[in-house]
Amino acid sequence: MRTGEPLPAVGAVLASLATGLWHWDNAAGQVTVDAEAARLLGLPPEPATLTVATARARLHPVDWNEIVSVVQLAVMEETLAEVRVRIMDEHGRVVRTVRSRSKPSFNHEMKAYELIGTIQEVTEPPPGVAARSPVTGDWRRSREAFLLDAGRALAEARSTEEVLRVAAGLSMPGFSPDGLAVFGAAADRLTIIGHHGHQPGDEGPFSHMSLDTDYPAAEVVRTGRAVYLSSPEDYKARYPASWPLAQHFGRESWAFLPLTVAGRTMGAWMAAFTYPVSFTPDERSVLTTVARMLAQALSRAGAAESERELTDGLQRSMMPTLGPEIPGMTVAARYVPTGGGLQVGGDWYDMIPLPGGTSPANSGGGRFALVIGDVQGHDVRAAGLMGQLRIALRAYASEGHRPDAVLSRASRFLYGVTDSVTYGESGPEAGDVRFATCLYVEVDPASGTLDIARAGHPDPAIRMADGTVLMRPTAGGLPLGIDPDADYPTTRLVLEPGETMLICTDGLIETGGHDLDTGWRRIRRTLESHNGDMEALADALVQAVHGPSSHHTTGPLVDRREDDIALLLLCRVSEGCGCDAEATTIPSVRRTMLTIAQAEPERIAGARQQLRELLHDWMSEDQVDSAVLLVSEMLTNVLVHTDADALLVAEVTGRPGAEGTPGERRMRVEVTDASDDLPHRRHPGELASSGRGLVLTELLADAWGVDPRGEGKSIWFELYESSAKEPEAPGEVDGPGVP
Structure with missing residues (x-):
């Protein structure tokens, strides 16, 4: 039949049965109806050709959407489309309900539908039956709510296990399956992805079944079309070979639907019922919609699981193990990837045995290096460069180079690698220049x-x-990869028994809206308040940023991850530090050392800050201010009046007092230089700009002195927490004056 041709003579026979005939050509946008069909639509009872808009205006808006979905389902399954529709008058009132049955076809060239069907009036069921009828407005509303809830739940599932759990918990409106199974396809075999409503082991006969087997799920995977079996007799007649496998489950009806994503059938979904189901178009529509959502959810979950597996494998291959225990020291490390993308980036850490001594793997406990760094970016390129740079650093360190030489060679290596890399069509043709920050500790x-x-x-x-x-300031240079000739000076510190060193990437400091200062304060609070072992401290540092996380660093975190995090903890064990309960007890001593070079007078400010941090709980603020002032004077005198560098050593000994009371602690500050010139007394006038250093020292310190050394001298002062000495009036002093 073509548009414009007269309807067949059978229309007269149908009219006598109060059944109309209609034809919908979607490509032409026309609907042709006979006289009876026109009457049922509320139009004059005569043949007519209508526009789709005119015909649609006579139907309830909800029912029009129902027609579209049922037609699509019928085209896909190559079955009849049956739908119940409410007819509206020009005032928007429902005048009758009709049932339409049609045979749709799809023109692939025109990409349009063409349908020929019948229409006849039906009687609405009484109100008490409406809620149970699968074709009433109430059922449609409950179905729409069900599909919304199911879609939301499946969209939130993050793994295949979660998807199957959500699918098993779906309660379909009017009918709910008793058993579910999700089949996949591997090569030419059927596999069981998951099932519900069956006993363990029931899936055995269906696993690794050939796709050529006479089994409904295999046929669905082969053809991509759904199979509906309304009764055991129907199952036995269509699939006699596999019926004995399904018989003992005691089910009455089965629906096998394709799981299709992007036009490819990835598997099949079985819904089995313990009662007969006729699988009306409405019921098939619900099952088909759930199958589509289930396929999308399984595809997303599979991609996410593959990505996580790739991420974990890449991360495990790039992150080293810390190896055997080191006598006298404990090491702990964490790596937490960012929450976006591939969840692996440019942060890394490493522990490298060094030549020239016994390996850390042996009881001798020879030298080793700790390395931590961050390559710019959070993509695969950054991860690849990180792997190359880590190998290069390990190679340079294993050759026996000192820390400054290791970083210089690594910077030259990274500069050469990134400067020579170019993108293809997916990126700019210029070099992919990257840099990396790094801290190397021998x-x-x-x-x-x-x-x-x-x-x-x-x-x-x-x-x-x-x-x-x-926070220990150290000399530093440019990030690696910026200048191939960059210099990296070395700073020497001593880790005393009971002390712990933390080195980390900036993700631990600046994540969560913090800047460098506030991030360090957060880290300080965590370090000061934690008394557990190293592993617990490492977890506490990560939890302070993100909330609880797994002991294993690859586990998911609950809060957002703005940047990768890598951290290393190194503890020189002693009793009470939480690392080794059998270690020797040490006295309560705080000590800090800092070298101020002639060319680095700006580091005097860092020395003042170091001293304030060392005296953070000293009872007398005046004594702290006095100590900071005297340190400034002593360091400045060395830089101005000698050609030597200054070495600052500050320590606090003794125990603090009870809360709110001064203790019996002693603070000693010593500044050493290599000049043999001893200070001499001076009498500065009122307008003099210098010469008051030793005068201030005598006024503010409880004790002080100048000690000659083999090479150079040492100027020192002490303050006692219990004294809080009041300064005296300036006058003559017996001690030596400043130069």
Whole structure:
């Protein structure tokens, strides 16, 4: 039949049965109806050709959407389309309900539907039956609510296990399956992805079944078309070979639907019922919609699981193990990837045995290096560069180079690698220039000596035996990869027994809206308040940023992850530090050391800050201010009046007093230089700009002195927490004056 042709003579026979005939050509946008069909639509009872808009105006809006979905379902399954429709008058009132049955076809060239069907009036069921009828408005509303809830729940499922759990919990309106099974396809075999409503082991006969088998799920995967079996007789007649496998489950009806994504059938979904189901168009529509959502959810979950597996494998291949225990020291590490993308980026850490001594794997506990760094970016390119740079650093360190030489060679290596890389069609043709920050620490376990070289990376933090935390400034250079001839000076620190060093990437500091200062304060609070072992401390540092996480660093976190996090903790064990209960008890001593070079007078400000951090709980603020003033005077005198560098050593000994009361602690500050010139007394006038250093020292210190050394001298002063000495009036002093 073509548009414009007269309807067949059978229309007269149908009219006598109060049944109309109609034809819908979607490509032409026309609906042709005979006289009876026109009458049922509320139009004059005569043949007519209507526009789709005119015909649609006579139907309830909800029912029009129902027609579209049922027609699509019938085209896909190559079945009849049956739908119940409410007819509206020009005032929007329902005048009758009709049932339409049609045979749709799809023109692939025109990409349009063509339908020929019948229409006849039906009687609405009484109100008491409406809620149970699968074709009433109430059922439609409950079905729409069900599909919305099911779609939301499946969209939130993050793994295949969660998808199957959601599918098993779906309660379909009017009919709910008793058993579910999800089949996949691997090569030419049928596989069981998951099932519900069956006993363990029931899936055995259906696993690894050939796709050529006479089984409904295999046929669905082969053809991509649904199979509906309304009764055991229907099942036995259509699939006699596999009926014995399904018979003992005691089911009455089965629906096998294709799981299709992007036009590819990835598997099949079985819904089995313990009661007969006729699988009306409405019921098939619900099952088909759920199958589509289930296929999308399984596809997303599978992609996410593959991505997580790739991420974990890549991360495990790039992150080292810390190896055997080191006598006298404990090491802990964490790596937490960012929450976006591939969840692996440019942060890394490493622990490298160094030549020239016994390996850390042996009882001798030779030297080793701790390395932590961050390659710019959070993509696969950053991860690849991180892997190359880590291998290069390990190679340079294993050759026996000192920390400054290791970083210099690594910077030259990264500069050459990134400057020579070009993109293809997916990126710019210019070089993919990247840089990396890095902190390299050479450790001597026997003495606790740390030789540190830094390339644009955050400074380390030291937690002392009594919980005091100091941010230790170290000399540094440019990030790696920027200047192939960059220099990286070395800073030497000593890790005392009971002290713990933290080195980390900026993700630990600046995540969560913090800047460098507020992030360090957060880290300081965590370090000061934690008394557990190293593993617990590492977890606490991560939890302070993100909330609870797994002991294993690859586990998901509950809060957002703005940047990768890598951290290393190194503890020189002693009793009470939480690392080794059998270690020797040490006295309560705080100590900090800092070298001020002639060319670095700006580091005097850092020395003042170091001293304030060392005295963070000193009872007398006046004494703290006095100590800071005297340190400034002593360091400035060395830089101005000698050609030598200044070495500052500050320590606090003794126990603090009870809360709110001064203790019996002693603070000693010593500044050493290599000049043999001793200070001499001076009498500065009122307008003099210098010469008051020793005068201030005598006024403010409880004790002070100048000690000659083999090479150079040492100027020192002490303050006692219990004294809080009041300054005296200026006058003559017996001690030596300043130069």
